[in-house]
Amino acid sequence: MKVSLKWLEQYVDIALSPAELADKLTMAGTEVKGWEVIGGDWENVVVGQILAINPHPNADRLTLPTVDLGTEQQTVVCGAPNLKVGDKVAFARVGARLIDGHSGKAIKLEPAKIRGVASTGMVCSEKELGISDSHQGIMVLAAEAQVGTPLADFMGDVIFDLDVTPNRPDCLSVIGIAREVAALTGQKVRLPDISYDETGAPIERQISIDITAPDLCPRYSASLITGVKIAPSPHWLQQRLLAGGMRPINNVVDVTNFVMLEYGEPLHAFDYNHVKGQKIIVRRAEEGEVLVTLDGAKRPLSPDMLVIADSERAVAVAGVMGGADSEMTGQTTAIVLEAANFNPASIYHTGSRLNLTSEARMRFERGISPELTIPALRRATKLIIELADGKAAKGIVDVYPGKREPEPILLSKGELKRLLGVEFSLEQIKTALISLGFDCQAAKWASEVKAIAPYWRSDISLVEDLIEEVARVIGYDRIPVTMPGGEVPRQNPAPIIGFKQEVRRDLAGYGFYEVITYSLTSLDLMNKLLPQPHPLEPEPLRVLRPMSTEQEYLRPSLRANLLAALEANRRHEEGGIRLFELGRVYVRRPNDLPDEPEMLCGLLAGPRFGESWHGGDEPIDFFDAKGVVEGLLNHLGVEADFKPADDESLNPAKQAAIVVGGKKLGVVGELHHKVAEAFDLSEKAYLFELNLTELLPFTMEHKLFQPISRFPAVVRDIALVVDAGVTHHQVTDIITGFPLVTRVALFDLYTGGKLPAGKKSLAYRITFQSPSKTLTDEAANQVQKKIIDKLSKELGATLRG
């Protein structure tokens, strides 16, 4: 909200600089985002009055106005067409800092000779004073401007830009801010006089009010003013509205807006002659009812919306916007002035359903006090009588079904200390509360105070609210700095948290860069993972109103984003790329929140090591990807089997399921060439994926120490020839099934050459060791023979010569 310092000063004395005031308000909860000084550089600019205008002897377009400056008169050269004798103007003396009307640059006014006539001063346009961009003509000041006063005194101001928190609708008003300033600076607030003569006929004879939905309208007050003359409002009023960011319209509307800015109570003026049946009914809208609002839009209404109606039809959407039918016109002579209070939730829903925002809605939906209606109504009525020549009816109609007595709140010193950790004396507490307008009464105990919130503080209902009030007035900086005492709570962190961190560090150690991508993704991107298009199963979760199709679905896997990241990086990276992401995917569950397993996905592509004088620029292959998975699982203490898999996004011939404890927990393989093409990749890329949530329990198995054998090991190499279809895993399964075998390592794989077609050679180094004795060659030979026998019997293996 924008608040003018000059306006504020009408209600409270302010001795602080703008910066000091901004700091006080900010620290106490109303943030001052900035302020603008108007007229801060208007030195040597004073109010003048045009006494005479003579023609310039040498130029038709120029004139020579003589200006009365109080102390002296000056005749200068002027080019503007709009000057009239008697006008009050802003006169810049030599030395004034102005903005050049044509170039827009800052200048310092010098004596000049214009077309042969000396000019030692200037009458100014708005642009030259930096008020606006208008350079059409000279700025004409309001008649009340005093000749000779510095312009800064007449028009200068500081406009503060405040960020009012949603709990403080009272601060959406100048008086509300004045109350804050008063409390924070030890001053008193001066409220405007709201008394006026009620010279008209009694109001009850002219209008009646009926609230049929008291749950949505706790209070409705109205006054009636006859004989008004609609006209533009005076300069000072327009000035206030402009400073508050509102456009002046006419004297009556401007008064309602002015009082809203002043008191924070939205008001609405109806043309009395358009209110049919001399009756105002506050009711729920009827099914199918339609209202054309002030902005000209046709609004379909529904029974959960509150309207203001006359005996025939709705004339306004309560608290949100008035109707076009009952709007005041230049011909309006009598008005009904409404000051009401509406249920915040109802206003919120009506406003958002109709997609209408307004200054009134903003205040009502934050919950302003119903007590505000009368002072605001009286203030506005008084101003309308003064500014529009009206006559106020005798009395005010005030229907107040929602009246509630304010509840006193008991606050003890101890309670305050319990929450803030600092002890304030009862005197300090009372002083703070009283400064904010609270009524403080003695309580049963001497250490307590009974406080009743002032009517405008609709946000106060709990003792905690009172404590905040005390703390912010005394100052948060008076709260000491301590550490929580008591015992440190028992720590039982979920193992997944440390586990994720360990996996991340491992992957970074293997040369992978971690990426974090958006969990929201597009159908297009997900479809790129499918070589044959088909609907996704299970159907990914969708956002109801997505911002764009790019961010429409909750990702069911990390793959698509990671591949997109590879694609993007390939545009500027030539070497090997290793990326991983660790994060959640989202899997639909019936009638419940989705499952959010923690997944790991890694991607490798390009040369293994990149250009080096050592070589090593062969391309990464399947076994690089598998090696990473093996290394990770090995480090985590998990044994995995790699089994044939049928992941559609991967090359059917080069992929393996990662199986742990009989459960498929992931996959590793080469990207399907069609998927690679879809991501614009012209190289082979390798991917691995692991469900960490499911892997976690396998990493937590209890480990038992294995005694280290003191006896020497015997190492034997065997070279086998087997059918090409026999797997390494089949061979090692057999070998490790024998006693005394402690280690088997494949050290050579060989095909072609002298081997017959369809055969391959595998060479293994087998380590035999006994935990209890030195193994003889004989014993090792025996086992080795049995191994070879079994390999030959079950796999058809022969020893290579």
Add this chain to the structure above:
Amino acid sequence: MLKQLKELKSSALKELEAVSQAKDLEAWRVRYLGKKSQLTNILRGLAKLPIEERKQVGALANQIKSGLEENLEQKSQLLKQAKIAAVGEGIDITLPGRPFPTGRLHPLTQTVTEICDIFVSMGFQVVEGPEVEWDYYNFEALNITRHHPARDSMATLWVDAESENGQRNMLLRTHTTAVDTRVMEQMPPPIRVVMPGKVYRYEASDVTHVPMFHQIDGLAVDKNITMADLKGTLYEFARRFFGEDRKVRFRCDYFPFVEPGVEMAIECLVCGGTGCRLCGNSGWIEVLGAGMTHPRVLERSGIDPREYTSFAFGMGIDRLPMLRYGIDDIRLLYGSDLRFLRQF
């Protein structure tokens, strides 16, 4: 005397240039830096000079001496390397090593870890909650009723799935504060937890906005938790994360789930408090919102506010590495660009 020194220096350097063997180097050292060298003699004779001259000559002589010593050391290294490289089995140790791929953790991961470590050392425990959440935990339980203006400031992304009663009240959590109630429902006090994670808003991307970002919330519940403890905890965090000398400000602010409410700001990292574009000329940068947990929030979670008090805080994480490293576009954090990721 000064001229003499300068000549000495240039001839010494010229001779050093010509040295090609270790034994010649030793001879050079004796000649120019040894006990009987001209330079040593000059330094010894300083005491006999008049005070003014003594100062000038002494300074120059010492400067030349340390300069020559440095040159000697460099030359000696060069001779050693050349000797090794020249022998058959020797290696040129300046050749690049066998490459080993390097990887890095994402700057956000590093930041979250750093923050969590600080709070863990203060007795907090790391807890995580679901990212797809019920309206209840994200809003209702935190006093953010259906018509609360705070809902508008947190533009929500709703999910198309239905709950058991057929309502669509599932959303992408808008803040990690959504985990608070879950923690209080599950853990008996005393509680000290921090809750990092991803949060989502209906927000178009630009240099300061993205639809998904990171937050961390904190919560402490105990019999005697006070606002002074909140201040102490957050000041300690700020001291360790932003540095010893960084000024911290604690001001009143409003959040529906705390009372009293607090905003903590640090002195601007760019202007140091004088005001600049980054801090909107205020000199301060808001880093987190906090306060004493609202009694109704405690009650709803089954904690008696007459028995226990509690503080809570929440902060955005993405801004922290941005401030620390001077990153000017938040989208870089989610862009997966290796040229960016390699820098942290």
